[in-house]
Amino acid sequence: MKTNSLFNVPLLSPAWKKVAIGFFPLPVLLVIGISFSNPQFNPDEVAQIIYGFWAIGFGMLILTREKVEDEMIKSFRLQAFQTGFYWLIWGIGAIMLISYVRYGRFTSEFFSAYLILFLLNLYIYAAFQLQLYQSKKEK
Amino acid sequence: MKNFIKIERARHNLTQQDLADKVSVSRQTINSIEAGKYVPSTVLALKIARVFELPLEEIFELEEGD
Numbered sequence: 001m002k003t004n005s006l007f008n009v010p011l012l013s014p015a016w017k018k019v020a021i022g023f024f025p026l027p028v029l030l031v032i033g034i035s036f037s038n039p040q041f042n043p044d045e046v047a048q049i050i051y052g053f054w055a056i057g058f059g060m061l062i063l064t065r066e067k068v069e070d071e072m073i074k075s076f077r078l079q080a081f082q083t084g085f086y087w088l089i090w091g092i093g094a095i096m097l098i099s100y101v102r103y104g105r106f107t108s109e110f111f112s113a114y115l116i117l118f119l120l121n122l123y124i125y126a127a128f129q130l131q132l133y134q135s136k137k138e139k
Numbered sequence: 140m141k142n143f144i145k146i147e148r149a150r151h152n153l154t155q156q157d158l159a160d161k162v163s164v165s166r167q168t169i170n171s172i173e174a175g176k177y178v179p180s181t182v183l184a185l186k187i188a189r190v191f192e193l194p195l196e197e198i199f200e201l202e203e204g205d
Contacts, residue, residue, distance in 0.1 A: 068164070068165035068167075068168075070163070070164040070165055070168050071164065071168070071179070071180055071182075071183055072164065072165070072167070072168040072171060072177050072179075073165075073168075075177075134176070135167060135170075135171045135176055135177065136167060
């Protein structure tokens with residue numbers, strides 16, 4: 001059965017996993033380098049740089065093909081995107097609640113597009129890996 | 140959903156990998172189906188039935204609560 005090409009998501013080859021893993025230590029090294037070269041560097045931006053790079057890293061990991069991309073893996077991937085989004089909504093809700101309790105307002109400087117993307121991709125990746133682990137675990 | 144893949148595999152002297160190769164999925168997928176952790180699509184279920192040359196309902200069976 002063919003899927004409408006409009007809904008087809010092309011996946012990266014498995015070799016991209018190595019590139020994705022490189023995105024995890026990279027921002028740490030970058031921040032150390034920047035802080036040496038520019039002592040006036042705003043430390044608030046450190047977290048955003050790290051979130052941005054890690055969001056890309058996890059984004060690549062969730063869009064990389066498995067060795068055998070069969071229907072079970074595809075179903076795990078679909079479920080992971082749905083579950084990841086669901087966890088993100090609850091996570092944001094929790095952050096908003098904590099912010100309200102501590103500072104009396106729902107909004108926080110803590111929120112950024114980088115953080116949300118990082119959390120979303122992390123949750124999707126976690127949900128996918130958890131399903132893979134459960135499928136491999138003996139009964 | 141209950142299935143009798145393991146029994147049919149033994150009857151046809153097939154390993155999980157053999158069956159996986161015949162229906163173009165991973166061995167892990169066959170293992171998950173046998174363990175009842177994953178319910179295959181209609182297409183995959185029909186492919187498995189074809190390997191064993193049996194009607195679908197002789198390999199897969201609905202359980203209470205399905």
